[in-house]
Amino acid sequence: xxxxxxxxxxxxxxKAVLELTVRNHPGVMSHVSGLFARRAFNxxxxxxxxxxxxxxxxxxxxxxxxxxxxxxxxxxxxxxxVLSVARHGAxxxxxxxxxxxxx
Amino acid sequence: MKYTGAQLVVRLLEQxxxxxxxxxxxxxxxxxxxxxxxxxxxxxxxxxxxQGAGFIAQGMARATGKAAVCIxxxxxxxxxxxxxxxxxxxxxxPLVCITxxxxxxxxxxxxxQEVDTYGISIxxxxxxxxxxxxxxxxxxxxxxxxxxxxxxxxPVWIDIPKDVQMASIEIDTLPQPGRPDAAPAVDMxxxxxxxxxxxxxxxxxxxxxGGIVTAGASAQAVMLxxxxxxxxxxxxxALGTMPSDHPLSLGMLxxxxxxxTNYILEESDLLIVLGARFDDRAIGKAEQFCPNAAIVHVDIxxxxxxxxxxxxxxxxxxxSQVLERxxxxxxxxxxxxxxxxxxxxxxxxxxxMPGLExxxxxxxxxxxxxSALDPKHADDAIITTDVGQHQMWVAxxxxxxxxxxxxxxxxxxxxGFGMPAALGAAIAEPDRTVICFSGDGSFMMNIQELATMxxxxxxxxxxxxxxxxxxxxxxxxxxxxxxxxFAVDYQRRSDFVRIAQGFGIEACDxxxxxxxxxxxxxxxxxxxxxxxHCSIDVEAxxxxxxxxxxSNIEMIGG
Numbered sequence: 330x331x332x333x334x335x336x337x338x339x340x341x342x343x344k345a346v347l348e349l350t351v352r353n354h355p356g357v358m359s360h361v362s363g364l365f366a367r368r369a370f371n372x373x374x375x376x377x378x379x380x381x382x383x384x385x386x387x388x389x390x391x392x393x394x395x396x397x398x399x400x401x402x403x404x405x406x407x408x409x410x411v412l413s414v415a416r417h418g419a420x421x422x423x424x425x426x427x428x429x430x431x432x
Numbered sequence: 433m434k435y436t437g438a439q440l441v442v443r444l445l446e447q448x449x450x451x452x453x454x455x456x457x458x459x460x461x462x463x464x465x466x467x468x469x470x471x472x473x474x475x476x477x478x479x480x481x482x483q484g485a486g487f488i489a490q491g492m493a494r495a496t497g498k499a500a501v502c503i504x505x506x507x508x509x510x511x512x513x514x515x516x517x518x519x520x521x522x523x524x525x526p527l528v529c530i531t532x533x534x535x536x537x538x539x540x541x542x543x544x545q546e547v548d549t550y551g552i553s554i555x556x557x558x559x560x561x562x563x564x565x566x567x568x569x570x571x572x573x574x575x576x577x578x579x580x581x582x583x584x585x586x587p588v589w590i591d592i593p594k595d596v597q598m599a600s601i602e603i604d605t606l607p608q609p610g611r612p613d614a615a616p617a618v619d620m621x622x623x624x625x626x627x628x629x630x631x632x633x634x635x636x637x638x639x640x641x642g643g644i645v646t647a648g649a650s651a652q653a654v655m656l657x658x659x660x661x662x663x664x665x666x667x668x669x670a671l672g673t674m675p676s677d678h679p680l681s682l683g684m685l686x687x688x689x690x691x692x693t694n695y696i697l698e699e700s701d702l703l704i705v706l707g708a709r710f711d712d713r714a715i716g717k718a719e720q721f722c723p724n725a726a727i728v729h730v731d732i733x734x735x736x737x738x739x740x741x742x743x744x745x746x747x748x749x750x751x752s753q754v755l756e757r758x759x760x761x762x763x764x765x766x767x768x769x770x771x772x773x774x775x776x777x778x779x780x781x782x783x784x785m786p787g788l789e790x791x792x793x794x795x796x797x798x799x800x801x802x803s804a805l806d807p808k809h810a811d812d813a814i815i816t817t818d819v820g821q822h823q824m825w826v827a828x829x830x831x832x833x834x835x836x837x838x839x840x841x842x843x844x845x846x847x848g849f850g851m852p853a854a855l856g857a858a859i860a861e862p863d864r865t866v867i868c869f870s871g872d873g874s875f876m877m878n879i880q881e882l883a884t885m886x887x888x889x890x891x892x893x894x895x896x897x898x899x900x901x902x903x904x905x906x907x908x909x910x911x912x913x914x915x916x917x918f919a920v921d922y923q924r925r926s927d928f929v930r931i932a933q934g935f936g937i938e939a940c941d942x943x944x945x946x947x948x949x950x951x952x953x954x955x956x957x958x959x960x961x962x963x964x965h966c967s968i969d970v971e972a973x974x975x976x977x978x979x980x981x982x983s984n985i986e987m988i989g990g
Contacts, residue, residue: 400739
C-alpha cells in the first residue's frame with residue numbers, strides 16, 4: 330500500500346472501489362493482499378469487517394482504475410475464499426466517510 | 433464409527449482412489465504415518481528429500497491426469513516441498529499435498545520445526561488449508577481433491593496440526609469423495625464467431641497448449657486442424673498432442689522453436705489458441721507476436737483471456753467441450769495457397785540438427801534413443817526431461833506421438849524435476865518404459881532420489897548428457913555476456929556411473945562403448961532402472977534462439 334501518495338495527491342489517478350464477499354477465516358486477508366502484492370498492483374486502502382453471523386466478511390479495496398484492473402478482478406475472483414466481487418466507481422462512499430479518521 | 437484425524441485422512445484418501453503416496457515422515461506427521469501403517473492400504477514411496485517426493489507425486493499426476501498425493505512433516509519438510517508445489521502450480525498439475533504441523537496450541541510460538549506453512553503455501557498453490565478442527569477434515573479432504581482436479585487443475589495444500597491428527601471424532605458415514613466440478617457452459621454466440629473467423633481466414637495457425645492435454649482433447653484438436661487445414665504449433669506443455677510426424681505439425685514455437693515455425697506464425701492472419709496462455713518463452717515480445725493475426729482464445733481459466741493478448745473472440749470453457757461444438761461449424765478446407773506457403777517456409781528455414789547421425793552428440797543421442805526403443809512399444813514410452821539445453825533439444829528433436837508422453841517442467845523450469853518425475857510416472861504406469869533425459873547440472877539437484885528409484889526397482893532409464901557445465905547458462909553467457917564464463921563450468925568431473933552404481937542402479941557409459949547403439953538398445957529394452965552416461969560438447973548450442981526480450985522473428989542461429 331502507498332498511503333502517502335493517496336493522501337497527498339488524491340486526485341492524481343482515477344480510483345475504483347472493489348467489494349469482495351469472502352469466507353471469514355484467518356488467512357483470507359493474506360490471500361487477498363498477497364495476490365495484489367505479488368502481481369504488483371497497488372492497493373490504496375483496505376477495510377474488512379465480518380457480516381451477518383460472522384461466517385462471511387466483506388473486504389473493501391480502494392484501487393487505481395487502470396488497464397490492469399480487469400485482470401486483477403479476474404484473478405481475485407479465482408480465489409476459492411472469495412465468494413463474489415463487485416466493482417464500484419470512486420464515488421462509492423465507504424472510503425470517503427473514513428477520511429475523517431485519517432485527517 | 434470412531435476415527436482419529438489421521439485415520440480419517442487415510443480413509444478419505446482411500447475413497448479418492450489413492451493407492452500410492454510419496455513422502456517423508458517426521459515428528460509432526462507421525463500420527464498420519466502411524467495411521468497409514470495401521471491401515472496398510474496405501475503404498476508409501478519413501479523419498480530421500482521432500483522435493484523428490486513432490487516430483488514423484490507430480491510424475492504420477494502428469495502421467496495419469498489424476499490428482500496425486502505427497503506428504504511431509506512440518507518446518508523443513510514443508511519448506512522442502514515448496515519448489516515442487518510451485519512447479520505444479522505453474523504447469524496446472526493436480527496435486528494434494530499434506531503436511532504435519534506443530535500442535536495448534538504451539539502455533540505462533542516459534543516451536544521446534546514450526547514454519548508458517550499456510551502463509552508460505554498461499555502464492556504457490558491453487559488453494560490451501562490449515563485444519564483447525566478434526567471435523568473440518570470431512571469437508572477439507574474431499575474439497576481439496578475437487579479443487580485440484582476442477583477447471584484449471586493445480587496443487588492444493590492441507591496443513592494438519594499434530595493434535596488435530598490425534599483428536600478423535602465419531603461419525604456414522606464418511607463423506608462422498610471430491611469430484612471435479614462440471615465445466616462452464618459454452619457461449620454459443622462466441623463459438624459461432626470463432627467458426628466464422630476460422631472459415632474466413634486466409635493464413636490461420638492453430639496454437640495448442642497444455643490445456644489440450646488436461647482436457648483430453650488432442651484427437652479433437654487434430655481433427656480441427658485436418659478439417660480446416662490448419663498448420664499447428666504446440667507449446668512445450670502440449671508436445672505430443674499432435675504427432676510430430678503429422679504433415680500439419682509445425683513443432684514447438686517460440687524461443688527455441690524452428691525458424692520456419694516462428695516465420696509461419698508471423699505471417700498468420702488468425703491464431704486459434706487452445707488451452708495456452710501466451711507464455712513469454714512461447715511468444716517472445718508480446719506486442720510484436722503475430723502482428724497481423726486476429727486471435728481466437730479458448731481457456732478454462734477466464735483470467736487467461738486477455739491477460740497477455742486481447743482476443744477477438746474469447747471463449748471460457750473446457751476445450752474438449754468447445755471443440756465438440758465447434759467442429760460441426762468448421763468448413764472443410766484444403767487451403768492450398770497457405771499450406772503451399774507453409775511448405776515453402778518449412779523447406780527454406782528447416783530445423784537444423786547437426787550431428788544427428790552421431791549417437792554420442794546431443795541431437796544424435798536423442799534420435800538414437802528414440803530409434804533404439806522396440807518399435808512396437810516406442811509410442812508407449814514416457815519421456816521426462818530436466819531443465820536446460822537437453823530439455824530444449826528433446827523438445828525440438830524427440831518424435832512425440834501422444835499426449836502425456838512428454839513430462840517436463842514448463843512454467844517454473846525446475847532443474848531436478850526429471851528423475852523423480854520419471855520415477856513417479858513409472859510407479860503410476862508400471863508397464864511403460866520411462867526415459868528421463870537429464871543434464872549433469874539438473875541431475876545433481878535431486879540425485880538422492882536414485883536411492884528411491886533403486887528401492888522401487890522402477891523401469892526408468894536416465895540418459896545423462898554430461899557437459900560438466902550448466903549448459904544453458906554457459907550458452908547465454910557465451911552469446912549475450914561477451915563469453916565471460918563465470919560460475920558455470922564444474923571444475924571436477926563427477927563419476928556418474930560409479931555414483932549410480934553406488935546407489936544400486938545399473939549404469940553404462942556411451943563414451944567408452946564400442947557400439948553405442950547396441951549399448952543403448954540393450955539398456956533401454958530390459959526392465960529396471962539404468963543410467964546411461966554420455967559426454968557432450970559444452971560448446972553445443974540450442975539454436976535457433978530468440979534473445980530474451982526480443983520478438984520471435986529475431987532468432988539467432990539455426
